[in-house]
Amino acid sequence: MKDEKEGDRAMEQTAKVPNELLWAVIALVTGGAAPIGLLLVSTSITMARQPTNMMEMMMSVHAVMRAYMPFLAVSLILFAAVLIVSYNVYPRLFDRVFTGLWAGAVATIALDAIRYPIGVGLKTLPADMPTMFGKLIFGTDSVTAVILIVGYLYHFLNGASFGLVYTVLAGKVAWYWGIVWGLIIEVLMMTTPPMLLMGVGPFGVNTGAPWYFLTTLAAHIAFGAVLGLLAERFVKEKGGLWALVRSAPTHR
Secondary structure, eight states: OHHHHHHHHHHHHHHHHHHHHHHHHHHHHHHTHHHHHHHHHHHHHHHHOOOSSHHHHHHHHHHHHHHHHHHHHHHHHHHHHHHHHHHHHOHHHHHHHHHHHHHHHHHHHHHHHHIIIIIITSOOSSSOHHHHHHHHHHTOSOOOHHHHHHHHHHHHHHHHHHHHHHHHHHOSOOTHHHHHHHHHHHHHHHHSHHHHHHTOOGGGGGGSSSHHHHHHHHHHHHHHHHHHHHHHHHOOOOOOHHHHHHHSOOOO
16 A cells, blocks of 8 residues: 555656646746846847946946846746745755755855955955946946845845756755856856956956956855755755656657
8 A cells, every 4th residue: 555655656746747847947047037137138238339438337237237127027926936836736846946045045155255355355356246236236336225235135146046046957966066066157157248348358367367266266166065065955855957857758
């Protein structure tokens, strides 16, 4: 009787896989809307025309982000629907999504433990990125409490999004894969249009010193290590998105 119940449960879970896979993809797109949007915003501006100064860059990014914010809001609403559906129907997916969110947010604190005292305090970075996010969203060069709050919320939303992407793609894996993920984020950050807009060049070559690259590298290694440790400890099941693809039933 026990074996029959376990067999029925396994068959039921297998039958759910195609829909769970679809919801996992929706979770990746909607939950990752913040970093995806930042990449699209910077790419569109870079392809259109390279800004000649910082103020022009800020206003160009602000114009695109102002148009993008409604889509981000819709994405977050859809993501809330993913959380509700997965909580009630796909507990395995909910576990990975929810764990990735909070683990990514905690890992962002580890990133900031390097980024802020070294990058901002010792000025190895050209700007405080969370503050810059707030300025870009509001289209101003001033700093107020609201700008700081919004900027840091966006900053932590990015971190949570990267955590979600990691746990949904990887599932429960050894902690050091989190460092690999952190290095992937570092390479993407160093080689995509946001670096062109800031004028630092790929891997910070235009800064004339290695400190920009080394600071961001150390910060993303810290992010990945903490994310990897938390995911290994708290994600319940092994097998990520590719395992879902492989386990999906085929009809011939």
